[in-house]
Amino acid sequence: MAGEVDPAGFDRAVLAMGLARIARHMEVVADELNALDGQLGDGDLGVTMVRGSRAVAPALDDLPPDLGKALMTVAQGFTKSSGSSFGTLVATGLLAAAKELKGRERADWSEVSGLLRAAFKMMRTRGKAELGDKTVLDTLDAAATATVGCDSGPAVLDAARRAVEDTMDRMRDAPAKIGRARIFGEKSVGLDDPGMLAFRRILDGLAEG
């Protein structure tokens, strides 16, 4: 953090700091995620997030300056550490963002919305889910939309968190239509989708000091 603060954008140092915050927060919320996933699936979502972040941690201190390569490195942590759907989706989203930022050492906060959109698209292709299926995709789509035009870190984060929260409230009573939760059918009504909650907790982690 020797450089000056750049309120309009981020580089690998800011990225590393954000990832470290997320990693710390995942340790805190792991049980909560496991428990919710356990009600509708196999109860490993917290484990997935913790393993993934821990796999990434050693690389944070010297991420490549190229933001694309940096995000690739982070994605690999998730493809290696676990076979759970959410880990693969996270890796897929990171790869999509990585492609967008390839060759660049700095990006504007105003680009984040586009990165979220890119991640959303590739994750939708990978998982073959649709909007409305009550998956992490619904919150990601909402976040991408809500952050359009946000040009500071706090603005982006704020808008994204609000959008995710609203989406979760809106969809809580819908039935899950994909993944393990689908087989529980009606049981998913009234319960949050675990993947949505995980995304929310990622944003919470970024917001924590």
Add this chain to the structure above:
Amino acid sequence: MAGEVDPAGFDRAVLAMGLARIARHMEVVADELNALDGQLGDGDLGVTMVRGSRAVAPALDDLPPDLGKALMTVAQGFTKSSGSSFGTLVATGLLAAAKELKGRERADWSEVSGLLRAAFKMMRTRGKAELGDKTVLDTLDAAATATVGCDSGPAVLDAARRAVEDTMDRMRDAPAKIGRARIFGEKSVGLDDPGMLAFRRILDGLAEG
């Protein structure tokens, strides 16, 4: 039963009558035998005796006049109907007696002791048990000894029953040394040997009108 009564001996008619009585009595005591065998083994001794007697029943009305052949027929009922040890031992004892009586249509009651002795010997060879192992052999040996010189049906039966009863009282607190009961070791102490009880119930059946 058209012929005169022969107080000194028996033929196939007397044999058939005796077997019919035993068969009837086995139906009565089956549960008792199963229960005792169940405490020390597989609980099938009553079933074995009932199946065996039922298998013999159809042949009783025209047993061959040759007492040897008649006893062979009875033995076969037991070798076919079940694989349980006691069934095979009964068949073995019957075969031994059959060999002794081969070619004869009548035998003296005074010969019964010798027949029991022959049965005892062949059953001992077959089962490789020794006197004192707490099996049917101990009662059979006692009955063979006690009936020496008895020359009427009632005398034979009386002596045999008393000998069996005494032997059971004497051996009740000994541990079983052979068969399934052996593996229960100390548990057999204080319990009658199921095979001894079966022999006693056979004699009881003969004594019943």
Add this chain to the structure above:
Amino acid sequence: MKKILNDPYAYVDEMLAGLVAAHPEHYRLHGDSGRVVARATPGRQGKVGIVSGGGSGHLPVFTGYVGKGLLDACAVGDVFASPSVEQMADAIRAADRGAGVLRLYGNYGGDIMNFDMAGDMVEMEDIATTSVILADDVPSAGPAEADKRRGVAGMVYAFKIAGAVAEAAGTDLAAVTAAAQRAADACRSVGCALTPCTVPQAGKPTFEIGETEMEMGMGIHGEPGIRRGELRPADRIAEEMMDILLTDRPVGGTGRVSVMVNSLGATPPEELYILYRVVKARLEGAGAEIVMPLVGRYATSMEMAGVSITLCHLDADLEGWLEAPAECAFWKV
């Protein structure tokens, strides 16, 4: 549910260590993850590779079927959990003999995502891949949504048939893929569970069921079935299962059918043979001729009690491939 194990988190790694130690003539570990099993003696250069993968706890599925005339390699996940993308990519690499690799596995979202992503990864290494996904579990979705059905024991037929085609000289990736797809399309399965099993890391049974109950149509991970009720006599269970299978796809075509009566784990072969009487009678009553019946433990859920029945509707090609020689530690044809 008592289990013989050490650290639940070491369950799969120790299991694989024992597997390759016991059968070094069949299996070897490939790569760094410790979770890829490949043939001890690789197929000939130029052979189309066949790879499978999925969660552990189903032996012989998946890993057990690595062998000549069957799979080339397999990625092994934790119990009932998908292998990672990296492990799947490694398995594809292990299976590659220069003629491309067929990914042949069951219809589970996580496995599909991961195998797809693994395919993208090896594409950059110039390994061509195709996919055939088994979706044979009839009760898991209606005929209109047949592509949502889960993949269960029909997998074994697909491994066998695709494996035979890949072994034959001069067959390319398209041919092996097409044959695998025909095998997948030919299979219909139904399961019936009597007891759950326990995932070692979870430490508790996958579901609850009464002392005298059974659940018809239940999935191999304890996915809910279509009817729960009192345990019925064997013959009625077999009748109900055959009804489900023959309603979904009646005997037709050549009339030649292979049938698998499979224990989900704890159910002993004695009970499978009792069921087989009715299965055979029903098939013959429907005009079928039974080819190579398989009765035993071919696709399991550890110590779950229950059975599954799979029909593989054959044509002359499929029948020939099914009967071609094959060999792994669990099955020799």
Add this chain to the structure above:
Amino acid sequence: MKKILNDPYAYVDEMLAGLVAAHPEHYRLHGDSGRVVARATPGRQGKVGIVSGGGSGHLPVFTGYVGKGLLDACAVGDVFASPSVEQMADAIRAADRGAGVLRLYGNYGGDIMNFDMAGDMVEMEDIATTSVILADDVPSAGPAEADKRRGVAGMVYAFKIAGAVAEAAGTDLAAVTAAAQRAADACRSVGCALTPCTVPQAGKPTFEIGETEMEMGMGIHGEPGIRRGELRPADRIAEEMMDILLTDRPVGGTGRVSVMVNSLGATPPEELYILYRVVKARLEGAGAEIVMPLVGRYATSMEMAGVSITLCHLDADLEGWLEAPAECAFWKV
């Protein structure tokens, strides 16, 4: 203990009906009792016959091992009960190809009596018989009373070895009997039970055991073992079992040993492989070289959970016979 069956009294007959219906190329019923299984294709004229028999509920033991290079015929009793004398005599007749018949079975009083008596019966028909009785279950009696030990999974090695010798041209009854005796002498087994099983006709478990207990040395019908206690980790269970086996008979001679890690029924292969790591390490640590390890379900007690380990100490002859080809529905060598 849930079971898939119809009338418990029809269990064995229906099981056999299914067995021969599923594998007509291997098995046929012989005689009137419906309880004698013989090879579908009898051995050559002049071959020494090998017959076994005993209670049902142990598949593949006994009936399953009828086949080329194995048994010629088998008498099948009710579950855990001896076949009748007549059935055994019929099985001997079915096995006879004019060169006499070896009776090869386990050390249980009822079976011995019945097989002896059956031998007497067929003697009158000029069929010569010999007997070799397996007594491989180490914990069932001390070394001084080794002849009182029960017969368990070692049987499978004896079937295999005697079967190979009988198949070879020019071997007579004495040679086959001697080889079988050598095989029987070479085997040592120990079992460890986690749960009981249920005899269909009895309808209740063979014994009771706590939710977290195991019993070391327990017999395959639930005969009491030598130590009951808390379920231990897999590695410690394997260590204890290997201690028992290697104390009774250390590795010696050629140092070549075959080992069977056998599920008693419900215990899945995953757990057997976890155990196998330690079994192998212990054997190699004792200077042994492992030949043809067998990991699977070779001798069971229906749905009992637990394992047995059998060592077969080999010499060059035994090793050759063990590896000779053989084939039945449950095992191909």
